[in-house]
Amino acid sequence: MRQLNEVSRTRTVWISQYQSYLAEKEFRLAAEEPIDLYSSAELESWVLQRRSADQEWEITNPVQERSIFVDYETYTLTMVPGGRWLLAALSDGAVLCYDLEDPDMRSTVLTPPRDDANGDLIYDLTVDIDQH
Numbered sequence: 639m640r641q642l643n644e645v646s647r648t649r650t651v652w653i654s655q656y657q658s659y660l661a662e663k664e665f666r667l668a669a670e671e672p673i674d675l676y677s678s679a680e681l682e683s684w685v686l687q688r689r690s691a692d693q694e695w696e697i698t699n700p701v702q703e704r705s706i707f708v709d710y711e712t713y714t715l716t717m718v719p720g721g722r723w724l725l726a727a728l729s730d731g732a733v734l735c736y737d738l739e740d741p742d743m744r745s746t747v748l749t750p751p752r753d754d755a756n757g758d759l760i761y762d763l764t765v766d767i768d769q770h
Contacts, residue, residue, distance in 0.1 A: 652681035659685055716763040725763050733763070 656673060669676065669684055676684065711729035718725065724736040726745070731752035734745040 649678040649681065652678050652685060655685045656681055659688060714763055716765060718765050719767060725765070727763050 653673060656669070660668065667688065673681065713729060714727045716725045716727075717723070722737065722739055724738055725748070726734045726736065728734065728751070731749070732747060733749040735748050736743050736745050
């Protein structure tokens with residue numbers, strides 16, 4: 639048993655684990671320094687920390703995909719920083735807000751349709767969050 643423990647801690651094993659980890663990732667997070675500078679214990683720690691973080695991330699942050707059907711002519715959509723709110727500017731001048739965390743994703747009218755049907759269209763929405 640002791641021999642297996644010693645073999646599992648060799649540099650060759652952890653270089654292989656490091657390369658295997660990188661090969662699995664779409665976006666590769668390479669070591670902070672060249673791996674030649676890492677001891678076998680440091681490589682082991684690097685690989686295990688990232689595998690643990692990946693596993694925890696997948697459990698606590700599952701990818702959530704949402705879709706909505708906007709039955710209006712929409713000119714622009716803007717995601718508010720943070721990802722919870724989606725703003726939609728409509729052809730009639732109304733601006734709707736969708737709460738993406740609401741299971742029903744109901745919209746709230748932020749600005750009502752304009753009275754003048756021939757008025758200017760909204761082609762862009764800008765979000766400015768007051769930090770104070």
